[in-house]
Amino acid sequence: MRGRPRNAIWAALAIVAGLLLTQSTWWDTNQTVFAQAVVSGLLIGGVYSLVAMGLSLVFGVLDIINFAHGALMTIAIYVSYLLFLNQGVDPYLSLFITIPLMFILGVGIQRFAINPVMDAPIHNQLLLTLGIAIIIENLALVFFTGTPRSIELSYARNEFDLGPITLDFPVKVFGAVVTLPKLIAFIMALLLAALLYLLIKRTQLGAAIRAAAQEPEGAELVGIDVRRIYTITFGIGAACVGAAGALVIPFLFVSPTAGATFNIIAFIVVVLGGMGSIPGALVGGLVIGLTQEMTQLFVSGSSKLLGVFVVFLAVLLFRPEGLFGRVQR
Amino acid sequence: MSRLRRIAQASSRDLMILAAVVTVLGLIPLGVSRFTLSVATTALIFALAGIGWNVLSGFAGQFSFGHAAYFGLGAYTVAVTLTEFSISPWVGLIVGGVIAAAFGLLTGWISFRFGLKGAYFALATFALAEMLRLTFNNLDYVGAGIGITIPLAGGDDWGRIQFEDTPSLQYWVLLGIVAVSLVAVIAITKSRLGSTMLAVREDEDAASSLGINPLRAKMAAISISGFITALAGGYYTQFLLFIDPDLAFGPFVSVAILLRPIIGGVGTIWGPVLGAAILSVLGEVTRSLVREPPSFLQVIEGVNGLDQVLFGLILVLVIIRAPDGVLGWFRRRRQRSAV
Amino acid sequence: MSSILSVRNATKRFGGLTAVDNVSLELGQGEILGIIGPNGAGKTTLFNLISGAMRPDEGEVVFDGERIERMPPHLIAGRGLVRTFQVVKPFSGLTVFENVMVGAFLRRPDPLESEAHALSMLEFTGLIPSADRPAKGLTLASRKRLELARALATDPRVLLLDEVLAGLTPTEGAEMVEVVKSIRDGGVSLLVIEHVMAAIMALSDRIAVIHHGELLAIGKPAQIAKDPRVVEAYLGEEFQIAPD
Numbered sequence: 001m002r003g004r005p006r007n008a009i010w011a012a013l014a015i016v017a018g019l020l021l022t023q024s025t026w027w028d029t030n031q032t033v034f035a036q037a038v039v040s041g042l043l044i045g046g047v048y049s050l051v052a053m054g055l056s057l058v059f060g061v062l063d064i065i066n067f068a069h070g071a072l073m074t075i076a077i078y079v080s081y082l083l084f085l086n087q088g089v090d091p092y093l094s095l096f097i098t099i100p101l102m103f104i105l106g107v108g109i110q111r112f113a114i115n116p117v118m119d120a121p122i123h124n125q126l127l128l129t130l131g132i133a134i135i136i137e138n139l140a141l142v143f144f145t146g147t148p149r150s151i152e153l154s155y156a157r158n159e160f161d162l163g164p165i166t167l168d169f170p171v172k173v174f175g176a177v178v179t180l181p182k183l184i185a186f187i188m189a190l191l192l193a194a195l196l197y198l199l200i201k202r203t204q205l206g207a208a209i210r211a212a213a214q215e216p217e218g219a220e221l222v223g224i225d226v227r228r229i230y231t232i233t234f235g236i237g238a239a240c241v242g243a244a245g246a247l248v249i250p251f252l253f254v255s256p257t258a259g260a261t262f263n264i265i266a267f268i269v270v271v272l273g274g275m276g277s278i279p280g281a282l283v284g285g286l287v288i289g290l291t292q293e294m295t296q297l298f299v300s301g302s303s304k305l306l307g308v309f310v311v312f313l314a315v316l317l318f319r320p321e322g323l324f325g326r327v328q329r
Numbered sequence: 330m331s332r333l334r335r336i337a338q339a340s341s342r343d344l345m346i347l348a349a350v351v352t353v354l355g356l357i358p359l360g361v362s363r364f365t366l367s368v369a370t371t372a373l374i375f376a377l378a379g380i381g382w383n384v385l386s387g388f389a390g391q392f393s394f395g396h397a398a399y400f401g402l403g404a405y406t407v408a409v410t411l412t413e414f415s416i417s418p419w420v421g422l423i424v425g426g427v428i429a430a431a432f433g434l435l436t437g438w439i440s441f442r443f444g445l446k447g448a449y450f451a452l453a454t455f456a457l458a459e460m461l462r463l464t465f466n467n468l469d470y471v472g473a474g475i476g477i478t479i480p481l482a483g484g485d486d487w488g489r490i491q492f493e494d495t496p497s498l499q500y501w502v503l504l505g506i507v508a509v510s511l512v513a514v515i516a517i518t519k520s521r522l523g524s525t526m527l528a529v530r531e532d533e534d535a536a537s538s539l540g541i542n543p544l545r546a547k548m549a550a551i552s553i554s555g556f557i558t559a560l561a562g563g564y565y566t567q568f569l570l571f572i573d574p575d576l577a578f579g580p581f582v583s584v585a586i587l588l589r590p591i592i593g594g595v596g597t598i599w600g601p602v603l604g605a606a607i608l609s610v611l612g613e614v615t616r617s618l619v620r621e622p623p624s625f626l627q628v629i630e631g632v633n634g635l636d637q638v639l640f641g642l643i644l645v646l647v648i649i650r651a652p653d654g655v656l657g658w659f660r661r662r663r664q665r666s667a668v
Numbered sequence: 669m670s671s672i673l674s675v676r677n678a679t680k681r682f683g684g685l686t687a688v689d690n691v692s693l694e695l696g697q698g699e700i701l702g703i704i705g706p707n708g709a710g711k712t713t714l715f716n717l718i719s720g721a722m723r724p725d726e727g728e729v730v731f732d733g734e735r736i737e738r739m740p741p742h743l744i745a746g747r748g749l750v751r752t753f754q755v756v757k758p759f760s761g762l763t764v765f766e767n768v769m770v771g772a773f774l775r776r777p778d779p780l781e782s783e784a785h786a787l788s789m790l791e792f793t794g795l796i797p798s799a800d801r802p803a804k805g806l807t808l809a810s811r812k813r814l815e816l817a818r819a820l821a822t823d824p825r826v827l828l829l830d831e832v833l834a835g836l837t838p839t840e841g842a843e844m845v846e847v848v849k850s851i852r853d854g855g856v857s858l859l860v861i862e863h864v865m866a867a868i869m870a871l872s873d874r875i876a877v878i879h880h881g882e883l884l885a886i887g888k889p890a891q892i893a894k895d896p897r898v899v900e901a902y903l904g905e906e907f908q909i910a911p912d
Contacts, residue, residue: 134637
């Protein structure tokens with residue numbers, strides 16, 4: 001109840017600001033730039049959502065700050081890249097390899113490295129995952145050097161005949177450019193989010209995961225093997241970046257630190273959306289994607305991330321349970 | 330042990346250890362190359378930063394993942410006061426410490442008032458350090474992304490803490506600062522303030538039921554912690570004669586700071602120094618191993634990143650095998666053999 | 669007998685449940701007031717209201733002439749009203765001595781003075797042999813003694829003890845009863861929650877019975893044992909005459 005009038009005020013303010021904006025001369029000259037920022041923000045935000053969903057599960061269920069999440073994505077990125085380079089496997093086909101592969105790898109890492117520190121103080125968990133990230137990133141450096149690489153999809157600039165409409169990529173939406181790989185990544189991210197949501201909400205495994213997240217001791221009492229759930233959850237978390245890794249290589253430079261840049265953003269999305277919440281991660285990812293593009297647009301000369309961190313701190317202070325989280329205090 | 334002498338005995342024991350540690354560390358410059366000396370100086374700078382981190386995160390139990398904020402504020406204060414206002418770095422170090430302490434008090438007050446704990450507090454400190462890095466990266470006054478270069482004084486200059494002719498002096502001056510900080514930490518651990526911090530770390534509810542104000546204890550810890558870590562950052566500027574946003578505020582600075590006390594022993598007096606010693610020896614060994622490997626390991630010669638892989642592996646093993654750091658591991662073994 | 673602590677019409681609700689319902693009681697100077705009642709009767713919630721861990725929805729708590737019901741716990745403790753916890757909360761990473769030092773420091777900034785005081789508290793509770801052990805490894809009986817020693821080290825004027833006898837063997841319990849009596853003889857007023865009926869009857873000057881959050885009866889132990897309302901309330905529930 002308390003929040004409602006306030007929400008109404010915010011909404012009214014947003015509408016007034018929007019109206020003023022569309023009437024101003026700034027709008028006339030920057031309309032396209034603005035549209036581009038919104039579109040770019042949403043598209044990359046979808047990928048953030050996907051990465052964050054995996055992290056959110058791990059954070060929410062195992063209560064571990066996993067700093068190796070981005071590094072795991074780096075592995076998926078290189079696997080997908082090498083498959084494309086050596087076997088000519090389409091990145092979107094390589095999803096069928098990277099997702100199960102990363103699941104298995106995640107299960108292994110949880111079993112042998114994370115499990116021993118499940119009850120350790122948080123600095124040890126954080127350092128352990130950081131150690132794993134250092135190993136992975138530098139192994140990538142050893143094998144592939146630091147040189148950034150990229151791939152080009154042969155069909156990225158094709159024309160697609162979809163019956164009533166024909167899409168000639170890159171298409172324009174309100175003057176903003178939408179490239180095919182980013183659009184595919186966005187759509188696939190939403191699709192996988194929906195699948196993951198169903199898995200958590202509708203299956204027995206999902207029920208067990210939710211139980212282990214909320215009441216580990218109670219879950220143990222009703223016969224759920226919580227350790228096994230932890231292992232599987234970490235595997236699912238890794239599978240998320242397995243998907244994300246393959247989805248981003250058509251438009252991102254492949255390098256040992258490619259995944260790491262997603263890591264901290266994913267954390268921010270998780271806190272913003274609420275620990276363990278799949279819809280929260282989805283909305284949070286889009287919000288953060290928009291925030292970073294808007295920062296760049298409105299605060300000249302500043303880094304994209306500055307606005308993201310401001311939003312992050314505000315959420316930590318005023319709504320630490322996140323947009324979709326349960327109140328825990 | 331005779332009754333009624335615990336505090337006095339522990340204090341004199343700690344001061345004796347300190348004398349021994351300072352003596353041993355003080356001898357290092359006498360027998361090493363200029364390069365090794367610079368490795369030792371760097372190690373000591375991060376040991377000092379770790380001593381500061383340990384006050385907040387080890388003793389008061391509030392895990393900071395963004396101590397680069399204090400380190401960087403110290404580093405930039407020294408650089409700016411010297412290059413813009415020609416103020417001696419001696420003053421700059423103190424001013425930097427005060428600024429960092431004030432930053433700690435402000436951000437700490439907000440965070441603790443809002444009840445940030447554990448992982449959330451850690452992420453908030455990380456975000457704050459990153460925000461400082463990004464801000465300094467765009468601030469023309471402090472040279473933005475290019476950073477600030479400290480002009481050479483030429484020769485040995487006590488006023489500017491530059492010792493081009495005798496780098497050992499630079500090391501010894503730093504060792505003096507480290508020793509003073511350790512004396513302060515020893516005094517804190519024996520005092521009411523230290524007892525208060527430990528109580529808050531262990532259990533806030535129990536602490537407040539015994540008349541302790543947890544917020545005040547944390548505020549004291551964060552300001553002392555920020556001050557000491559800023560001293561290290563300020564000295565870093567004088568040592569490198571250069572500072573930029575990544576060297577000052579980068580995420581890996583935060584990691585470098587907290588790694589030493591964790592490896593050595595979180596919440597112990599000697600953990601940061603011991604951890605710094607272990608890590609720098611380890612770092613040099615792996616680095617030289619990759620640079621000039623023994624004949625049977627010829628393949629690894631000059632491979633970029635391999636030393637870091639080794640480092641990561643050791644880190645993971647230490648965390649799994651010795652979760653309380655090296656000192657904790659020794660204590661545990663002693664307790665086990667005593668039973 | 670003048671009262672040092674008064675609870676006046678205190679009420680605390682959790683959602684639809686009224687955990688403490690309009691409870692009033694007075695603790696006399698130098699008195700031991702026992703509080704009994706079935707599990708979930710609201711005894712610990714009452715302690716939380718007095719010690720500042722929770723704020724009452726209605727009513728007031730007056731300690732030594734000052735209203736304290738809106739003060740944070742540390743200020744209340746600082747004024748000399750200190751509690752122990754039903755589920756003991758030792759600082760498990762510290763030694764027994766260091767635990768008690770935390771309490772001793774409250775009124776003694778000087779470490780050496782605090783040390784002397786802490787050691788005498790350890791002596792009083794019989795913990796000297798374990799002084800340098802980590803609190804983590806103590807037996808339950810020793811942890812309860814530690815909780816008591818730590819609270820006593822703050823020089824309280826009023827001490828709230830939440831089930832210090834529960835879980836102890838009869839011998840340990842009897843020792844604890846003697847300790848509690850000598851605390852009172854030292855001039856401390858005590859409010860004692862207890863389940864072990866025989867012990868609380870022997871220990872208390874007066875007894876208050878709480879049932880479903882309400883104060884059912886208050887009076888001398890002999891009166892309470894005969895009070896038909898109390899007997900009725902307890903016959904339906906678990907009536908523990910012996911330690912569990």
